[in-house]
Amino acid sequence: DAKTTQPPSMDCAEGRAANLPCNHSTISGNEYVYWYRQIHSQGPQYIIHGLKNNETNEMASLIITEDRKSSTLILPHATLRDTAVYYCIVRVGDNYGQNFVFGPGTRLSVLP
Amino acid sequence: GAGVSQSPSNKVTEKGKDVELRCDPISGHTALYWYRQSLGQGLEFLIYFQGNSAPDKSGLPSDRFSAERTGGSVSTLTIQRTQQEDSAVYLCASSFDRLAGGETQYFGPGTRLLVL
Secondary structure, eight states, X not given: OOOXXXXXXXXXXXXXXXXXXXXXXXXXXXXXEEEEEEXXXXXXXXXXXXXXXXXXXXXXXXXXXXXXXXXXXEETTOOGGGOEEEEEEEEETTOTTOOOOOOSOEEEEEEO | OOOOEEEOSEEEEOTTOOEEEEEEOOXXXXXXXXXXXXXXXXXXXXXXXXXXXXXXXXTOOSTTEEEEEGGXXXXXXXXXXXXXXXXXXXXXXXXXXXXXXXXXXXXXXXXXXXXX
C-alpha cells in the first residue's frame, strides 16, 4: 500500500528542468522520502532521499515542503536517457528489513 | 565501484523444472533483499537477509521458493517445480547497515525468468 500520490505521466523537453511532484500527506516524522527510477527492462535505480531538508546530488535535487506533505524531484537538465518511470516512496529510514513499496510512479517522457 | 550483480540475466525453463538465481551484493553490504516484478506490475517483496540473522521469509509466495545466503554475501534464490505464473523479473537489492541517514537499497539488473 503505497503512501504516495504521483501523476501517472509527464512530458519534458530535452534540456529543460523536469519537476516531478509527489504528495505524501500522511507521512510520519521518522519517514524519509525516497526517489527511484526504472528505465525499461532495468532494475530500479536509486536517485536521492531526504528527511526534511532539501537535498542535492549529482543526479537531482529534492525539495521537501516545510510541512513535509509533499515533495518535488528536480532533474535540472533532462536528457533523453532520463525517460523512465519515477517512483516516490516514503519509508522509515532506519527500519532495516522493511521492503520498499513501489507504487505506479510517474512515467516521464523526455522529448527531443 | 561495482554494483549489485545478478545471474543469469535471462532464463527460459520448462514448467516443472527447478531454477537457481544468483545475486552478488555490493561488497560490505550486510542486508540483502529479493523482489520480483511481473510484467507491468510493481515490486513484490520476497525475502530479506541481514547479516547472520534468520531471514525474513514472509514474502515468499509458496514453499516452492527458497533462498540462501552463504557467508553473508552471495545469495541464491531457488524455485522448485516452476509454474508459468512464476514468470517475472527477479530483482536483488543490497544495503549497508548504518546507524543514521536512512537505509538506501541498491538494485541489481534483475533476472528475467520465463517459464514455458
